[in-house]
Amino acid sequence: MNEPLAERVRPKNLEEYISQNHLVGEKGSLTHQIRRGTIPSLILWGPPGTGKTTLANIIASESGRPFYTLSAINSGVKDIREVIDKAKQSGGLFTAKNPILFIDEIHRFSKSQQDSLLGAVEKGWVTLIGATTENPSFEVIPALLSRCQVYILNAFGKEDLETLLENAIKKDVQLQKKKIKLKETEALLRLSGGDGRKLLNIFELVVNSEETDAIVITDALVMGKVQKNTVLYDKTGEQHYDIISAFIKSIRGSDPNGAVYWLARMIEGGEDVKFIARRMLISASEDIGLANPTALVLANAAFQSVTTIGYPEARIILSQCAIYLATSPKSNASYMAIGKAQQSVRQTGDLSVPLPLRNAPTKLMKDLGYGQEYKYAHNYQNNFVEEEFLPEALTGTSFYLPGGNHREKAIKEFLKNRWKDKYEL
Incomplete structure (x- = not known):
């Protein structure tokens, strides 16, 4: 009966869905797959309130798939297996109508819970859609992650959030009974932190706290109504x-x-x-x-x-x-070095490994000169030979430039003693 505004105006199809054009716009990476119903197992990664759950529902609806949902907060391995058993019975194996299993906050699942999904995903019993606010590279086990495509949802921009408000005013049955004018939106947008759900919740709180049906939304009104309801630190915003x-x-x-x-x-x-x-x-x-x-x-x-x-x-x-x-001394020399090296790789392409540096595990490779003329550093004075280990096109290049702190000054002296002019900095 008291369904919140965010739930009442949740988009039902792609035409109503706001933002994420890179995924579900006219040329979005998911649009064609949704229309055809050929949905891979996927992870939706993005900030709270950006439409991950809504998108999962739309994908199931548009593709005509049976839809099952679990929340990682209150589901265990037993719950997962029960849903998978139901999904196996409702959909045929390897058919276009494989059931969709949506798991909200999948990053909260333990390793054993995630392991229990592997067989169903691999054998095609279900198409998994996971939603997470955390980097899946850290929070989803590699075996499961390798079986899923990862799609990133972006935080809502100002225009997206204002569109959410305007749509709610026009389409929600309860709000249609009132005369609402959005005169100022800065406070609403700032308090929402880019979270669409939170924006609509705050908006509904402000509207419902007014005794009149004619409401002019201003920043002062919003801050006066919300007051201390905002937390000191919003870890999801x-x-x-x-x-x-x-x-x-x-x-x-x-x-x-x-x-x-x-x-x-x-x-x-x-x-x-x-x-x-x-x-x-x-x-x-x-x-x-x-x-x-x-x-x-x-x-x-x-x-x-x-x-x-x-x-x-x-x-x-x-x-x-x-x-x-x-309180430690600072240096970004290593960070800068890998950045320069990666830029060089992008610019110069796939340069050949010099013959002396190549591995020669077979006789043919040895006959072709692999590994020949390589000088083993430990056979020389100071365990060093003044020969570079870069492709010929990059001879003389220095990616790493030691910083001016105490320890890297010692590294600089070491390199100058070995490489002479190359490190005369």
Whole structure:
């Protein structure tokens, strides 16, 4: 009876679906498959409230498939097997009408739960559609991920969100009874954090709190009605990205106070410890690198520790690691080196491996000169031969340029002693 607005105006077909044109627009990567009903198993990855569940429902409806749904929050292996058994009975094997099994928040499934899906997906008993807000590379087991296509849903833009509001006013039976004018939308959009569902929930709260049927939506009205209803930290919305950005930039800027403050904001908001620790792992290599290689070791130890321990004790380990990274010397030389090397590969293409560097496991390869003239460094003074290991077209190229910190100055001296002019920096 009290169905929320977001559910009442949920799109029923592709024509009503808003945004994600790269997937379901006229030339979208999924449009043709949906029309033909040839749907692969897939993972929909995107921020909350961007239409993942809606799209799964539309795919099932447009393709005429039986549709089963599970939530990773309250489903176990037994539930999965029961649904798969029902799906096997309702659809023929390897037919165009294979049932669709939709799993919301699939990243919350354990390894054993995900394992229980493998056989059904591989044998074609079901077409799996998983929805996740987390990077599936980290949260979905490789065996299952390899059997699915990953499609990314983008956060709603301003125009998308305003279209959602306008459509709700025009199409919802309850809102049609009122005279609603959208004079200002900035507060609504900001509070929603790009989450369409949250936007409609806030909008409905504001509308229902007005005693009159003639309502003019202004920023002041919205903020006055919502007041303290917004949380300090929304781990599923825009702040999720803004605060982790501030946290990493504090570490990069060697400000332990800033790092600990933003860390506290995330902890108080219940942020996933693995998400925080994973970002510190990246920072340890990207921002600190060879200036202090121990930073990566400590960050990895912190990741393993907090994954095992969880809150509340994990906050201590996260704090220790964040302060250590913030107070470490900084270097992005390794990060820059791989970037330059990748750019070179894209520009120069598939350059041949020089003959002396090639492996020669067969007599034919040896006869062709593979591995010949290779000089074994350990047979020479200082375990070094002044011969480059790059393709000929890249001779003299330096991708890695040591930073000016204490440790990399020693690396620079080592390279200058070996390579002379190449590292006269």
